[in-house]
Amino acid sequence: MKRELSKHPATGSIKRCRRAFGALEVIVALTLLLSVLSLSASLIVRHGRLLVTQRHYRQALDELSNQVDRLTALPADDVPQALKQVSLSQFAATRLPGATLTADIKPADIGQRCILRLTWKELHEQSETMTGWILPRTGGLAERGSGAP
Numbered sequence: 626m627k628r629e630l631s632k633h634p635a636t637g638s639i640k641r642c643r644r645a646f647g648a649l650e651v652i653v654a655l656t657l658l659l660s661v662l663s664l665s666a667s668l669i670v671r672h673g674r675l676l677v678t679q680r681h682y683r684q685a686l687d688e689l690s691n692q693v694d695r696l697t698a699l700p701a702d703d704v705p706q707a708l709k710q711v712s713l714s715q716f717a718a719t720r721l722p723g724a725t726l727t728a729d730i731k732p733a734d735i736g737q738r739c740i741l742r743l744t745w746k747e748l749h750e751q752s753e754t755m756t757g758w759i760l761p762r763t764g765g766l767a768e769r770g771s772g773a774p
Contacts, residue, residue: 678747681721685743685753688717692726693757696739701759704739705730711741721745736760 692711699707708728718724723746731738737759744752 674748678751681745681747681751682753684717684720685724685745685751686755688714688721688726689741689743689753689755692728692741693739693755696728696741697757697759699759701737701761704737704759708739713743717743722747730759733758 691714696704696707696711708730711726711728713721713724713726721743723744725744727742727744729740729742731740735758739757739759740754741756742752742754744750
Protein backbone atom coordinates (compact mmCIF):
# COMPACT_ATOMS: atom_id res chain seq x y z
CA MET A 626 0.00 0.00 0.00
CA LYS A 627 1.02 3.40 -0.74
CA ARG A 628 1.55 5.62 2.12
CA GLU A 629 -0.29 8.94 1.83
CA LEU A 630 1.79 12.03 2.23
CA SER A 631 0.43 14.64 4.54
CA LYS A 632 1.00 18.35 4.35
CA HIS A 633 3.21 18.14 7.38
CA PRO A 634 5.72 15.33 7.15
CA ALA A 635 6.22 14.99 10.88
CA THR A 636 4.20 16.03 13.87
CA GLY A 637 7.12 17.96 15.37
CA SER A 638 7.48 20.21 12.34
CA ILE A 639 4.15 21.92 12.94
CA LYS A 640 5.75 24.05 15.59
CA ARG A 641 8.49 25.14 13.16
CA CYS A 642 6.04 26.25 10.47
CA ARG A 643 5.41 30.01 10.65
CA ARG A 644 1.83 31.08 10.37
CA ALA A 645 2.07 34.74 11.45
CA PHE A 646 4.38 37.73 11.44
CA GLY A 647 6.82 38.27 14.23
CA ALA A 648 6.94 41.46 16.30
CA LEU A 649 10.25 42.49 14.75
CA GLU A 650 8.84 42.26 11.22
CA VAL A 651 5.84 44.38 12.20
CA ILE A 652 8.09 47.06 13.74
CA VAL A 653 10.31 47.18 10.63
CA ALA A 654 7.28 47.42 8.34
CA LEU A 655 5.72 50.24 10.40
CA THR A 656 9.05 52.10 10.50
CA LEU A 657 9.34 51.94 6.72
CA LEU A 658 5.72 53.00 6.30
CA LEU A 659 6.09 55.99 8.63
CA SER A 660 9.30 57.15 6.96
CA VAL A 661 7.66 57.02 3.51
CA LEU A 662 4.58 58.87 4.80
CA SER A 663 6.65 61.62 6.44
CA LEU A 664 8.68 62.09 3.24
CA SER A 665 5.48 62.20 1.19
CA ALA A 666 3.88 64.75 3.51
CA SER A 667 6.84 67.12 3.26
CA LEU A 668 6.85 66.78 -0.54
CA ILE A 669 3.11 67.53 -0.68
CA VAL A 670 3.60 70.69 1.40
CA ARG A 671 6.50 71.84 -0.79
CA HIS A 672 4.46 71.15 -3.92
CA GLY A 673 1.62 73.27 -2.56
CA ARG A 674 4.02 76.16 -1.89
CA LEU A 675 5.45 75.80 -5.38
CA LEU A 676 1.97 75.99 -6.91
CA VAL A 677 1.18 79.18 -4.98
CA THR A 678 4.52 80.74 -5.96
CA GLN A 679 3.98 79.94 -9.64
CA ARG A 680 0.43 81.29 -9.53
CA HIS A 681 1.73 84.59 -8.10
CA TYR A 682 4.47 84.71 -10.73
CA ARG A 683 1.95 84.25 -13.58
CA GLN A 684 -0.35 86.89 -12.10
CA ALA A 685 2.57 89.32 -11.80
CA LEU A 686 3.54 88.74 -15.44
CA ASP A 687 -0.07 89.23 -16.54
CA GLU A 688 -0.26 92.50 -14.60
CA LEU A 689 3.03 93.77 -16.04
CA SER A 690 2.02 92.78 -19.56
CA ASN A 691 -1.32 94.55 -19.27
CA GLN A 692 0.31 97.72 -17.91
CA VAL A 693 3.01 97.76 -20.61
CA ASP A 694 0.40 97.23 -23.34
CA ARG A 695 -1.68 100.09 -21.96
CA LEU A 696 1.30 102.45 -21.73
CA THR A 697 2.83 101.69 -25.11
CA ALA A 698 -0.52 102.24 -26.84
CA LEU A 699 -0.59 105.86 -25.62
CA PRO A 700 0.85 108.73 -27.68
CA ALA A 701 4.47 109.49 -26.71
CA ASP A 702 3.52 112.86 -25.21
CA ASP A 703 1.02 111.30 -22.78
CA VAL A 704 3.31 108.57 -21.43
CA PRO A 705 5.22 110.58 -18.76
CA GLN A 706 1.95 111.70 -17.17
CA ALA A 707 0.53 108.17 -17.34
CA LEU A 708 3.67 106.79 -15.63
CA LYS A 709 3.09 109.12 -12.69
CA GLN A 710 -0.42 107.73 -12.29
CA VAL A 711 0.40 104.03 -12.82
CA SER A 712 -1.04 101.74 -10.16
CA LEU A 713 -1.84 98.08 -9.66
CA SER A 714 -5.16 96.71 -10.78
CA GLN A 715 -7.52 95.67 -8.02
CA PHE A 716 -7.18 92.05 -9.17
CA ALA A 717 -3.38 92.04 -8.73
CA ALA A 718 -3.48 94.04 -5.50
CA THR A 719 -5.76 91.49 -3.83
CA ARG A 720 -3.88 88.41 -5.06
CA LEU A 721 -0.23 89.44 -4.76
CA PRO A 722 0.75 89.98 -1.11
CA GLY A 723 2.47 93.32 -0.49
CA ALA A 724 2.65 94.19 -4.19
CA THR A 725 4.12 97.48 -5.40
CA LEU A 726 4.44 98.72 -8.97
CA THR A 727 7.09 101.22 -10.01
CA ALA A 728 7.53 102.80 -13.43
CA ASP A 729 10.38 104.66 -15.08
CA ILE A 730 11.02 106.09 -18.52
CA LYS A 731 14.44 106.40 -20.12
CA PRO A 732 15.59 107.55 -23.55
CA ALA A 733 16.45 104.83 -26.06
CA ASP A 734 18.11 104.79 -29.47
CA ILE A 735 14.70 105.04 -31.08
CA GLY A 736 12.02 106.63 -28.94
CA GLN A 737 11.73 105.96 -25.22
CA ARG A 738 12.01 102.90 -23.01
CA CYS A 739 9.28 102.34 -20.42
CA ILE A 740 10.40 100.11 -17.51
CA LEU A 741 7.87 98.62 -15.11
CA ARG A 742 8.89 96.70 -11.99
CA LEU A 743 6.46 94.71 -9.85
CA THR A 744 7.58 93.56 -6.40
CA TRP A 745 5.62 91.32 -4.03
CA LYS A 746 6.31 89.27 -0.94
CA GLU A 747 6.43 85.48 -0.75
CA LEU A 748 8.70 83.72 1.72
CA HIS A 749 11.18 86.32 0.51
CA GLU A 750 10.72 89.31 -1.76
CA GLN A 751 10.01 88.53 -5.42
CA SER A 752 10.44 90.97 -8.28
CA GLU A 753 9.82 91.03 -12.03
CA THR A 754 10.62 93.68 -14.59
CA MET A 755 9.11 94.27 -18.02
CA THR A 756 10.14 96.84 -20.58
CA GLY A 757 8.22 98.37 -23.46
CA TRP A 758 9.34 100.83 -26.11
CA ILE A 759 7.44 103.92 -27.09
CA LEU A 760 8.38 104.61 -30.67
CA PRO A 761 8.07 108.06 -32.21
CA ARG A 762 5.26 108.51 -34.69
CA THR A 763 6.48 108.49 -38.26
CA GLY A 764 5.03 110.81 -40.84
CA GLY A 765 3.08 108.10 -42.65
CA LEU A 766 0.09 108.50 -44.94
CA ALA A 767 -2.32 108.42 -42.04
CA GLU A 768 -0.78 111.52 -40.47
CA ARG A 769 -0.26 113.46 -43.74
CA GLY A 770 -3.69 112.78 -45.09
CA SER A 771 -4.88 110.60 -47.91
CA GLY A 772 -4.20 113.08 -50.72
CA ALA A 773 -1.18 113.48 -52.99
CA PRO A 774 1.92 115.35 -51.70
